[in-house]
Amino acid sequence: MLTGKEIMHVRVIDARMTRPANPQALAKKLPGKKISGVTRRGKYLCLELDDGDMMIIHLRMTGVLTFVEKGASQSNWPHLSLILEFTDGDSLVFQDQRRFGTAALLTAPEAASLFDRLGPEPLTRSFGAVQLARLVRNRKRPVKSLLLDQGVIAGIGNIYADEALFRAWIHPLREAGSLNEAEVKRLSGAIKSTLRDAIKLEGSSISNYRSALGRRGRFQETFRVHRRQGEPCPGCGGSVEKIRVGGRGTYFCPACQKVTPG
Numbered sequence: 719m720l721t722g723k724e725i726m727h728v729r730v731i732d733a734r735m736t737r738p739a740n741p742q743a744l745a746k747k748l749p750g751k752k753i754s755g756v757t758r759r760g761k762y763l764c765l766e767l768d769d770g771d772m773m774i775i776h777l778r779m780t781g782v783l784t785f786v787e788k789g790a791s792q793s794n795w796p797h798l799s800l801i802l803e804f805t806d807g808d809s810l811v812f813q814d815q816r817r818f819g820t821a822a823l824l825t826a827p828e829a830a831s832l833f834d835r836l837g838p839e840p841l842t843r844s845f846g847a848v849q850l851a852r853l854v855r856n857r858k859r860p861v862k863s864l865l866l867d868q869g870v871i872a873g874i875g876n877i878y879a880d881e882a883l884f885r886a887w888i889h890p891l892r893e894a895g896s897l898n899e900a901e902v903k904r905l906s907g908a909i910k911s912t913l914r915d916a917i918k919l920e921g922s923s924i925s926n927y928r929s930a931l932g933r934r935g936r937f938q939e940t941f942r943v944h945r946r947q948g949e950p951c952p953g954c955g956g957s958v959e960k961i962r963v964g965g966r967g968t969y970f971c972p973a974c975q976k977v978t979p980g
């Protein structure tokens with residue numbers, strides 16, 4: 719969809735998006751570069767450029783990227799933050815209701831040093847119970863906080879951490895190092911299945927203009943505990959509760975997710 723396209727023009731509508739860099743710097747440097755590949759690393763979407771540089775976009779909580787074909791209208795789109803226009807008339811539009819999303823242009827060494835700090839990718843083949851057991855070993859922090867730490871495992875956001883812990887029947891406040899072998903195995907499987915379901919329902923990080931509206935929010939409809947406090951748990955019918963773990967709103971079922979190893 720994007721590979722091979724040449725950037726003609728960059729419109730930074732919300733200057734906060736490129737902080738601390740000046741939006742004009744990004745707008746000046748990008749035109750003329752061609753996209754040679756699109757990858758994902760952790761929570762970053764990476765546009766690889768033909769000169770070795772990389773444009774990275776972090777969607778944060780409410781960011782949405784939409785590919786817009788030539789001729790389709792972009793007027794009256796709410797919360798526009800950034801638009802990349804290509805020489806063939808297509809464009810890539812970034813909308814962000816809460817405006818926490820970021821974009822940056824990095825050199826190859828800068829990108830490498832950023833990604834060196836990220837933990838392993840949970841959807842790779844090498845990630846599994848063995849690797850997760852190594853990552854939680856002797857960790858005193860609550861397992862939920864550990865899952866959110868991008869330096870430990872890359873790419874698990876707040877929603878996915880809640881949903882994975884529910885699927886694995888593990889209480890979010892359990893000390894990570896206290897998980898037994900069976901729990902680690904359940905959790906590694908739950909992380910993979912949660913992320914896979916999210917990708918299946920929301921498509922790739924970039925939705926197409928024509929299908930964007932219909933597709934948006936479908937994973938949200940499948941949340942089992944996240945943002946469902948007071949509603950019945952899909953496992954036992956009891957009430958879903960909300961607490962805070964490491965400052966993040968955390969949803970779980972106190973009956974299904976035990977505080978003690980199980």
Ligand SMILES: [Zn+2]
Nearest residue numbers: 951954971974
């Ligand atoms: Zn339950």
